[in-house]
Amino acid sequence: MGRMTAEARRAEPPLTERQEARRRRILRAAAQLACRGGFEAVQMREVAEAAGVALGTLYRYFPSKIHLLVALMEDQLQDLRRALRRHPPTGDDAAGRVAETLMRAFRALQRDPHLADAMVRALTFADRGASAEVEAVSRLTTKIVLDAMGLAEPTQEQLSVVRVIEHTWHSALITWLSGRESIAQVGRDIETVCGLIGPRPAGTG
Amino acid sequence: MGRMTAEARRAEPPLTERQEARRRRILRAAAQLACRGGFEAVQMREVAEAAGVALGTLYRYFPSKIHLLVALMEDQLQDLRRALRRHPPTGDDAAGRVAETLMRAFRALQRDPHLADAMVRALTFADRGASAEVEAVSRLTTKIVLDAMGLAEPTQEQLSVVRVIEHTWHSALITWLSGRESIAQVGRDIETVCGLIGPRPAGTG
DNA sequence: CGCTAATCTGGAACAAGTTTCAGACTGGTG
């Protein structure tokens, strides 16, 4: 039983080099179009053309626009995680480090609001058909937050706190992107939700 | 200056009786279709037909599918608020009352997950073009939460807490709807985020 | 090399949101 699970989860046979290159070209093309005009500017025909693949091929690699943009977000998050490993947050308490981490991610997104729009809207609009891919992004985000907290084996309560932080993170981004919340307010929301972590330095209690 | 603001905000001339009836029929038709199959089942042509109006008329009343579904959510929230006025939450402390209120709303949504799907996905997918309408929903939600807290004049910090609660609320619904979070987890998230309110009974401190 | 299965291409076709428009209808006004 358990033996098949890992295989079932990744049904993809390992891509050849050309295929890996195609996948990268597609993601890069999507990112470039997203930078121009956000979610709506990422048009599947244009992505295919810019990546130099046929439309049918694009859909073989990413079964929907949502899948494509969620994969793009996963890509960017992996970059972020690498950057965070090189330069971890420096605060004394867990709450401060998580807030610093999220604010750093937020600043990265601010550099390209259109790109952020495409990725975040795709993430929250995704339906059950893309839930596996969204789940992958969520796991990555959880890891990033737990890294910042310095927790290897979180309790149930801590996991719920992390989920609430992620909820706030996603939804605050959405309200920022749609112009209903300012950058400063998003910052305040992040600080506020990190208050759930508790002010005590890691290792105490 | 200030005198025109109220008028500008509601540019709609007061609808005639027939027009009000049309609007209602449209909303009801949208709700019925949403109950069948969620966001994707609400097809503008079908809404128009079920409501007995031409497609162009539908678009005159609601300039996009998103606007339509967000308006539907506002409608439902007004119902909820009326129900809450009749039977307010009974807890001793503010956090408990807010949690109770949100859990009640959540149970209402569970009665029709498809309808919830249509409304909540529309709400979080809305772009700047519908931000005024989304903002109206947000104001209503804020009022409902502040009612439960028993706060008439919240401070900056309290408003940020309310925003975080709303963020968690929306995002937790999304993860529940896409099957990535269980009902129990959503409940725990709501309890957790309400912890930000502080355990003290209203009136103390 | 030659074979076979899988993949990729180009392009048509389909689905659903949105726009447009000419003509019919309605409500208020002189």
Added chain:
DNA sequence: CACCAGTCTGAAACTTGTTCCAGATTAGCG
């Protein structure tokens, strides 16, 4: 009543995500 402006209808057209397919290309294999 006659008229005007605004509204509604019915239908076609346009856009963009998605599907489908026949033929060309590629990859792995004997």
